[in-house]
Amino acid sequence: MPNNIIELKNVIKTYAQGKIAVKALRGIDLTIEKGEFAAICGPSGSGKTTLLNIIGCLDDATEGEVTVDGMNTNDLSKTARANLRLHKIGFVFQAYNLVPVLTAFENVELVLSLQGVPRAQRVKRVNEILAEVGLSELSSRRPSEMSGGQQQRVAVARAVVAKPALILADEPTANLDSVTGKALLEMMHRLNKEHQITFLFSTHDQMVMEHSERLIHIVDGGIAKDERK
């Protein structure tokens, strides 16, 4: 069992924007160990989202090697990537990432359904995780009937429910007020400890940086500083 959940070697990402090539990542070398609670921070446009997308197999690196949970993702097929995401990675996006027509319960259950988990087991696990994020009472509400903070907690529950190896969260608190954001972060930290799930965020929120155990600063697509607390 490799101890590193993520290994990046000289990852470069270039976007072709018309005739100009935009270099979003200029040679990233990064290793994240299992169980870490780490944040990528940097100003807007520095390449945080691009980096998370590449790690999450949503996008390809232009150059370099990407290994997730011991698997080199460069040469995986689309189906294999979808399966890797389904079984190994949980996602939390900045906003609006719940299915609007499904209730909180169903949104969380969806991932287990896609994995083919039998119904009885699904119900049990969804109820457990909703209790953990403190949403048992709201399980039959639709996203439109919940606050932003509650929606984001459902999103975290959805990311966690299948017990993935890694959760990628792209600016999860950006749309939340500071009190709600802090509560969400503390909740994620707890899940990180209880379930040994690796969390990797991107953020430019001072509060999130203070809570993370490791801060990877990126500026203009390169790692400027990597500090562990």
Added chain:
Amino acid sequence: MLLIKMALRNLWRRKFRTVITVSAIGFSYGLLIFFVQFQTGGKEQMANTGIRMQAGHVVIQATGYNVDKELEKSIKNPGAIDKTIHSSDKKAKIAWRLFTTGSLRSSDGSVLLDRLVGAQFDREKNVSDFPSKMQTGTFLTGGPDEIVIGAAAAKLLKAEVGSKVQLSISDIDGSIVRVLLRIKGIYKTGGASVDRGYALMNISRLQELLKMPGEVSQIAIFTDLHSSKGLAKELRRRLRGQQTEVLHWQQALPTLHQLLLVDTASMYIFLFIIFFIVAAGILNSVLMSVLERTREFGVLKALGMRPGKILQLIMSEAFLMGLFAIIVGLAVGLTMSYIVSIYGLDPADLAGGEQGMEAAGVPLTEKLYPKITAFSCVWSSLFVMILTLISALPPSLRAAKILPVKAIRE
């Protein structure tokens, strides 16, 4: 199950659009059902009227008579042919007829007869429409000097039941024969040319006058619309080499048949319009919903949902919309058909109150009724459903191909 649940809720979420699309498709589909059923009913009625008044489901005539109606082209052995018919179809009703042309004269006027029918009064009663259309007097009873004429002819002759009229015809040798007959009854079918130019008398008397004893122009056979083709085929085989031709009603009444075919063509135009409404309605509705939900599909794919599942999700929505539209359509169409089948539609009303309407020589006087067939509902439902799914396919494929990176950045 989850997909159907999501699909239903997505449709419900956009109630207004769903209702518009479903009702547009449903109502036009309902009209189609009514139209098809009304047309099927009307066509069968017209065919039946034409068959009862002018031919039979199958007719047997001397070879060439159908094209060239000469007296000499007659059947000399009708009795033997009757036996053949009965051994092919026991239940078939048969009537012999001898046709010629001539004129009628009274002291006050005259009228040309396009078709003087020598009829077997006892058999004709069971198959023809004329006995039930008598306005005054009665149908033929077998007397040698009886003649039955139409109301328009009676008016021209200023004659009534019991009046004497002089019939002029030319016999088989070309000599003019004049004879006095007594009007036994006057019928009114509502068809202008039938009420004026047709007349019926007893066949034995006409044979005698034409010097054609035992000969007939036509043996008309009555079964039903659907089994008649098979009977025609069998009789054709069994009567081969007998100088006769066996005609199905579509061949015996080509003008009527053509008219009914034109009617069928108009149904295809209607079908095409429906095709357009379904395709445009579904395409628009599904495409809009896909465009609005780009982000949602991006997230689902990021979570690991396969493109095929996304395709299924959207196709389920289209399927449900199609299903609702079909239900609305069946409800609308069958209700219309049902109501009209109670009261009937008067063809004169449809044509703006015109009287004495005819189509291909068939009087359109009876009310028309739709014919509710299971078949018309089943195939048309399938048609709508298949069209729905085909129309929904391009936008669904588009959604299935959405790249999560792009969708989430939007």
